[in-house]
Amino acid sequence: MAIIGMVSQKGGVGKSALARALATEAARAGLSVKVGDLDHGQGSTLDWHRDRVAAGVEPIVAVQLYRNARDAIADADVDLLVLDGPARADRETLEIAKLADLVVQPTGASRDDLRPAVRAFNSLAKGGVPVSRLLFVLTRIGTDAEAEAARAYLEEAGYAVAPGFVPERPAYRSAQNEGRAITEIRYPSLRAGAEAVVQSIIDAAVAAAATEEA
Amino acid sequence: MSVDPSKLKSLSRRRLGEPPVDGNHQIEEPAAAPAAAPSPVAAPVMKRERVDGRTLRRTGRTIQFATKVSPSYDEQIRDVAADRGMLIVEVLEASLAAYLRLAAAGEAAGETPEQVLERLLSGKSTKRN
Numbered sequence: 305m306a307i308i309g310m311v312s313q314k315g316g317v318g319k320s321a322l323a324r325a326l327a328t329e330a331a332r333a334g335l336s337v338k339v340g341d342l343d344h345g346q347g348s349t350l351d352w353h354r355d356r357v358a359a360g361v362e363p364i365v366a367v368q369l370y371r372n373a374r375d376a377i378a379d380a381d382v383d384l385l386v387l388d389g390p391a392r393a394d395r396e397t398l399e400i401a402k403l404a405d406l407v408v409q410p411t412g413a414s415r416d417d418l419r420p421a422v423r424a425f426n427s428l429a430k431g432g433v434p435v436s437r438l439l440f441v442l443t444r445i446g447t448d449a450e451a452e453a454a455r456a457y458l459e460e461a462g463y464a465v466a467p468g469f470v471p472e473r474p475a476y477r478s479a480q481n482e483g484r485a486i487t488e489i490r491y492p493s494l495r496a497g498a499e500a501v502v503q504s505i506i507d508a509a510v511a512a513a514a515t516e517e518a
Numbered sequence: 519m520s521v522d523p524s525k526l527k528s529l530s531r532r533r534l535g536e537p538p539v540d541g542n543h544q545i546e547e548p549a550a551a552p553a554a555a556p557s558p559v560a561a562p563v564m565k566r567e568r569v570d571g572r573t574l575r576r577t578g579r580t581i582q583f584a585t586k587v588s589p590s591y592d593e594q595i596r597d598v599a600a601d602r603g604m605l606i607v608e609v610l611e612a613s614l615a616a617y618l619r620l621a622a623a624g625e626a627a628g629e630t631p632e633q634v635l636e637r638l639l640s641g642k643s644t645k646r647n
Contacts, residue, residue: 313542394544419538427541453533461537 307377307385308509309404313420315391318410318443318470320349321486323388324365325502328485331363335383338366340376342400343390356483365485373400393424401433406509410443410470413454422461435462436515439508441501442469466504468497 308326310319323339330337341349353367370376373387373396387400401407407428411421425438440458442465445451451469458465470476470486471494479489486498587595599606617638624634 392544393542398545415534418534420542422537423540423542424545426539427545430541430546457534457537 305377305380305382305385306509306513307387307404308406308408308505309373309387309389309400310408310410311389311393311397311400311424312391312409312411313393313397313424314411314417317412317417318441319391319408320352320388321443321470321476321480322408322410322441322501322505323386324349324352324480325485325487325498326505327365327367327384327386328363329487329499329502330384331365336381337384337386338368338376338380338382339386339388340370340373340380341367341388342370342373342376342396343388344369344371345390349388352480352483354483355481359483361483361488372396373403377403393420393427397424398428398431398433401428401431401437405437406439406505406512407433407437408439408441408466408505408508410441411454411458412444413442413446413450418454418457422458422463425461425463434512434516436464437512438463439505439512440465441505442466444472445469446472464508466501466508468500468504470498470501 310323312319327337327339339349339353341347343349347369350367350369353365357364366382368376368379370379376385376387387404389397389400409421409425411417421440425435425440428438429435440463442451442454445454455465473494475489475491475494476486476498479486487495487502489495489498595606595609598604599609604612620638621631621634624637625631629637
């Protein structure tokens with residue numbers, strides 16, 4: 305079972321959006337997949353799942369609330385388990401990171417986003433998580449220049465950054481309001497952008513696994 | 519000799535400054551430890567402060583805030599919060615935000631803080647001419 309964790313101290317950076325999109329595309333490709341929603345206080349991805357079922361959107365993506373990553377892993381028997389972490393950075397974040405094959409941290413491009421994001425990964429690395437398992441994804445990006453500056457900053461800190469980025473667009477929110485993933489958006493260019501980011505997460509997970517096997 | 523402007527890109531690399539090298543203390547410390555550094559506005563800790571469950575949970579993210587109000591104000595703010603599913607602190611935060619916005623508009627129009635207060639408490643939302 306492949307395990308990919310989405311973590312961030314901040315809410316609204318796109319953890320759930322990426323978790324949903326990754327799970328949706330894996331399910332569409334025929335993999336058995338489940339999203340473990342670890343934000344049991346909010347359960348927003350579980351709510352999204354209900355919206356999706358109510359709207360009759362295919363494929364169905366299994367979502368279940370768990371109190372922690374260990375419970376989710378013990379319960380899941382799937383090809384891909386996506387852990388949608390809560391909006392905080394604490395010992396549970398380290399737990400998720402230690403159990404996952406790849407840890408994805410979405411981040412915006414401001415200093416206020418980037419500094420705590422780097423500190424969180426610094427702590428995970430210090431806590432024993434191999435840096436090869438840590439991946440930043442740029443989200444809520446306004447311009448190519450903004451993305452480039454943020455990418456340079458994160459790479460200087462020593463972390464991999466997924467190619468591409470998720471731009472800031474209300475249309476992504478609208479799609480999710482309707483129970484869709486950001487890769488199921490109607491606008492072709494926005495859909496292609498989201499698909500490229502999801503593909504880069506999959507590629508990074510495969511590369512991280514290969515690094516550890518070597 | 520051809521010009522290679524690609525090196526100029528390195529100049530923009532530091533546009534956001536240097537990334538931090540330290541970590542996140544909430545990840546690195548045990549969950550039971552205080553989650554934040556002591557707030558600069560926290561009361562000075564007495565040498566012989568009694569340690570109990572509350573003091574161990576104290577994080578410094580919030581501080582005690584007490585004031586005396588009339589019974590009718592107490593009843594009204596609790597009703598506002600309860601009717602809307604809000605916390606009392608959220609009503610206070612919203613009240614402060616609304617006051618600052620209205621006061622700024624009033625002061626920009628030449629009102630003194632006293633005139634702003636009188637206007638707001640009298641229930642008029644716009645400056646009297």
